[in-house]
Amino acid sequence: MVLARVTPMQRVIMKTFVHVLCLLPLAWLFYLAWQEQTLGNGALGADPIATIEHELGIWALRFLLIALAVTPLKQLTGVSEILRYRRLLGLYAFAYASFHFAAFLFLDLKSYWSQIVEEIIKRPYITVGFAAWVILLLLAITSTRGWQRRLAKRWTYLHRAVYAAAILAVLHFWWLVKSDIREPLLYAIIAAALLGWRLWRRARTNAVRKQSIRSPAEKSTHKLR
Numbered sequence: 001m002v003l004a005r006v007t008p009m010q011r012v013i014m015k016t017f018v019h020v021l022c023l024l025p026l027a028w029l030f031y032l033a034w035q036e037q038t039l040g041n042g043a044l045g046a047d048p049i050a051t052i053e054h055e056l057g058i059w060a061l062r063f064l065l066i067a068l069a070v071t072p073l074k075q076l077t078g079v080s081e082i083l084r085y086r087r088l089l090g091l092y093a094f095a096y097a098s099f100h101f102a103a104f105l106f107l108d109l110k111s112y113w114s115q116i117v118e119e120i121i122k123r124p125y126i127t128v129g130f131a132a133w134v135i136l137l138l139l140a141i142t143s144t145r146g147w148q149r150r151l152a153k154r155w156t157y158l159h160r161a162v163y164a165a166a167i168l169a170v171l172h173f174w175w176l177v178k179s180d181i182r183e184p185l186l187y188a189i190i191a192a193a194l195l196g197w198r199l200w201r202r203a204r205t206n207a208v209r210k211q212s213i214r215s216p217a218e219k220s221t222h223k224l225r
């Protein structure tokens, strides 16, 4: 697909638009919390802390999957401009996951912070959630151009861990759901499709590469004959 060149001004507008979209769920949550505080109208439901944790966790997972969908979307459409938003979306996934973690620490555990280690060890769904967050933290720290340059080829290998983070996040969600698994199942299917696409593309690229290495050799044996 051929697109007209994007001007720097258009890019700034697009980036601002993406920031606004990404901040909307957080703004909505603040609005509900404000309503709950001032009007006491139960805007956050029967269990406000669970609602806050739920919304932040679910948006962290959504942004993570949206960030993972950027490359396949570019490959399908040929629009490389969208690659510029991949890092931004990944950082929003990390930000929401960190707010989610903070909500767990400040609202759920309150001042019993010493319990966190016990929680991570004792409850498997917290263990995998924490592992996903640590991976996202590492990826966020090393997402800058400086780290990209410093790590060179290793940067690409490290950033493949984003798939591990997505799998762990889905597992975390799946594990804590008691009966109705439809929602985590949907996210699991999306994550599996994105990973499957990636593996299929890699296998295809490797096959083409092998073929092109073999071809000159085959040509030279034909010449010898």
Ligand code: HEM
Pocket: 050, 053, 054, 055, 056, 057, 058, 059, 060, 061, 064, 097, 100, 101, 104, 126, 129, 130, 131, 132, 133, 136, 169, 172, 173, 176
């Ligand atoms: C330090 C790491 C984490 C901790 C301690 C943690 C803790 C929790 C807790 C306690 C819940 C249950 C909330 C409830 O009462 O319903 C939850 C739900 C959830 N978390 Fe995490 N989480 C962590 C990391 C993550 C990460 C990295 C993601 C995604 C990228 C994530 C996504 C979710 C999702 C989707 C839910 C389900 C929401 C729901 O239906 O309630 N969590 N988490």
